[in-house]
Amino acid sequence: MEQQLPAGRRPRLVSSLGLGQRCCEVTLDQERGLLAWRHPRRGGENYFVPTSEIIAVEETELNKKQRNTGKWQKLAKPHAFTVYYVKKARNHRWWCRDVTFWCGDENLCNQWTQALKELLEMQKCRPKQLLVYINPYGGKRQGKKIYEQKVAPLFSLASISTDVVITEHANHAKDNLFEVNINKYDGVVCVGGDGMFSEVMHGLIGRMQKDSGIDQNNPKAPLVQCNIRIGIIPAGSTDCVCYSTVGISDPVTSALHIIVGDSQPLDVSSVHHNNTFLKYSVSLLGYGFYGDILKDSEKKRWMGPMRYDYSGFKTFLSHHYYEGTISFQPAKHTLGSPRDKDSCRTGCYICKESEQQLAEQQKKCGLKHEEDEEEWKVIKGKFLAINAVNMSCACPRSPKGLSPAAHLADGSADLILVRKCSRFDFLRHLVRNTNQDDQFDFSFVDVYRVKSFQFTSKLSEDNGSNVTDIGKKRFGQFCRDHPACCCNIADSTWNCDGETLDSSAIEVRVHCQLMKLFARGIEENCKDEAAYSHSSIEHLL
Numbered sequence: 001m002e003q004q005l006p007a008g009r010r011p012r013l014v015s016s017l018g019l020g021q022r023c024c025e026v027t028l029d030q031e032r033g034l035l036a037w038r039h040p041r042r043g044g045e046n047y048f049v050p051t052s053e054i055i056a057v058e059e060t061e062l063n064k065k066q067r068n069t070g071k072w073q074k075l076a077k078p079h080a081f082t083v084y085y086v087k088k089a090r091n092h093r094w095w096c097r098d099v100t101f102w103c104g105d106e107n108l109c110n111q112w113t114q115a116l117k118e119l120l121e122m123q124k125c126r127p128k129q130l131l132v133y134i135n136p137y138g139g140k141r142q143g144k145k146i147y148e149q150k151v152a153p154l155f156s157l158a159s160i161s162t163d164v165v166i167t168e169h170a171n172h173a174k175d176n177l178f179e180v181n182i183n184k185y186d187g188v189v190c191v192g193g194d195g196m197f198s199e200v201m202h203g204l205i206g207r208m209q210k211d212s213g214i215d216q217n218n219p220k221a222p223l224v225q226c227n228i229r230i231g232i233i234p235a236g237s238t239d240c241v242c243y244s245t246v247g248i249s250d251p252v253t254s255a256l257h258i259i260v261g262d263s264q265p266l267d268v269s270s271v272h273h274n275n276t277f278l279k280y281s282v283s284l285l286g287y288g289f290y291g292d293i294l295k296d297s298e299k300k301r302w303m304g305p306m307r308y309d310y311s312g313f314k315t316f317l318s319h320h321y322y323e324g325t326i327s328f329q330p331a332k333h334t335l336g337s338p339r340d341k342d343s344c345r346t347g348c349y350i351c352k353e354s355e356q357q358l359a360e361q362q363k364k365c366g367l368k369h370e371e372d373e374e375e376w377k378v379i380k381g382k383f384l385a386i387n388a389v390n391m392s393c394a395c396p397r398s399p400k401g402l403s404p405a406a407h408l409a410d411g412s413a414d415l416i417l418v419r420k421c422s423r424f425d426f427l428r429h430l431v432r433n434t435n436q437d438d439q440f441d442f443s444f445v446d447v448y449r450v451k452s453f454q455f456t457s458k459l460s461e462d463n464g465s466n467v468t469d470i471g472k473k474r475f476g477q478f479c480r481d482h483p484a485c486c487c488n489i490a491d492s493t494w495n496c497d498g499e500t501l502d503s504s505a506i507e508v509r510v511h512c513q514l515m516k517l518f519a520r521g522i523e524e525n526c527k528d529e530a531a532y533s534h535s536s537i538e539h540l541l
């Protein structure tokens with residue numbers, strides 16, 4: 001039955017359809033984009049699926065066995081259709097579920113499939129053509145198998161065409177992205193870990209800048225946004241970017257976020273040394289502790305993912321600290337702070353507002369043709385770790401991450417300075433990265449929300465290789481005022497999203513929402529969704 005609505009509004013389909021061996025009332029509210037039914041068994045449980053989370057609709061041939069049981073026997077030729085949809089489970093996991101409805105009337109069955117397919121066609125954000133890069137050697141070397149067994153069947157169900165490239169060497173995907181006809185694709189998918197994602201991101205951002213004539217070596221260049229989304233199918237040793245933007249490292253969940261066409265903007269930091277572009281970063285830029293772990297673990301790749309535990313323990317025991325100077329511009333445009341109790345969630349208000357504030361600030365600066373000469377703060381000291389994060393950096397071992405209140409798209413990074421302290425105190429801080437306690441609540445830990453920063457180690461200062469002229473002047477002044485003390489003068493290495501940087505003196509700038517992922521950020525608890533779905537279905541049925 002089709003309910004008539006005022007002109008211009010889409011109708012509501014309400015029918016009594018077969019489900020299993022019984023009948024149930026099924027409602028499709030085309031105006032609100034909701035499909036609902038009450039299961040005839042399972043205690044009359046209500047089901048509610050937003051049409052934006054329907055994966056596919058197919059006419060279904062009922063097999064002989066199905067037709068010979070129950071009510072089927074009374075129908076000469078039952079007509080059926082199957083709806084594949086996203087089922088949300090605990091801990092942000094998504095499954096692909098299906099339900100088959102049947103009826104004796106062919107026209108009614110066609111009317112339903114037609115209406116559902118039309119609604120799917122209207123989802124313009126969904127990708128139709130994807131370019132997929134698979135790192136066959138990432139993590140436990142399961143990338144190809146994961147893609148073929150878990151992801152490709154879902155893409156095919158959702159009628160997504162793919163061009164698949166299995167990488168043959170490091171930087172294969174990055175180099176390839178500079179050559180392909182990128183406009184042909186609605187998105188790029190990487191199957192691998194954080195290293196593979198970083199490679200694809202560099203290829204895509206680099207390609208966009210090249211096509212727009214932007215010089216990446218200029219640290220002040222306004223970079224061009226990437227509108228082609230990246231999807232991450234986690235298959236690496238570390239899948240932090242996936243975990244922090246989806247809430248779980250699960251290939252099926254990620255594939256479903258790609259299929260429904262989710263979009264999550266992401267801040268990207270550019271890292272330069274002496275007017276030379278080094279790298280982009282979206283998760284962790286870590287000097288000291290995390291840099292040393294990476295450097296040591298690189299020598300032990302043969303150990304597989306275990307190498308991070310081994311090198312982590314070894315680095316903790318070595319307890320090295322490094323002397324240097326860090327200068328930064330606080331992110332005044334952001335509404336949040338790193339000590340906030342609330343974290344970044346789907347449709348985050350703070351990210352939206354901060355982006356607007358930043359755009360207005362930049363417009364004003366542009367009109368006055370002024371350089372961004374906002375206040376710089378300078379801190380000189382001995383540090384066990386300097387961490388700058390653009391996202392929480394949550395992972396299964398550290399579910400809250402290094403900075404639980406960091407935002408994905410507010411144009412800022414959280415700069416965490418862990419000063420020299422006892423081994424025991426450092427351990428207390430590290431343990432708090434894995435539990436519910438506040439990891440910043442220590443006298444030796446400082447945290448700032450920044451939009452840019454520069455760092456020079458004491459060693460490179462002494463060697464006269466500072467970052468920029470501004471840095472030279474500022475740090476020079478500071479050093480003359482405070483004579484150097486006799487501490488450990490060795491240099492550490494920067495860990496930039498899991499890759500080492502060649503220089504310890506760096507200049508970092510956050511680019512607000514430079515790229516987009518096929519993700520929607522971390523959703524609120526499923527408890528809230530259940531309440532919403534219950535009230536909505538009561539309204540519908």
Ligand SMILES: Nc1ncnc2c1ncn2[C@@H]1O[C@H](COP(=O)(O)OP(=O)(O)OP(=O)(O)O)[C@@H](O)[C@H]1O
Nearest residue numbers: 138139167168169170192193194195196236237238
């Ligand atoms: N075919 C290949 N052969 C060797 N290296 C590759 C290949 N394809 C990609 N790579 C490189 O392997 C690196 C690690 O890949 P990936 O992140 O997928 O795995 P991982 O096990 O999580 O590694 P890591 O822990 O170092 O991030 C990436 O930097 C990527 O450039």
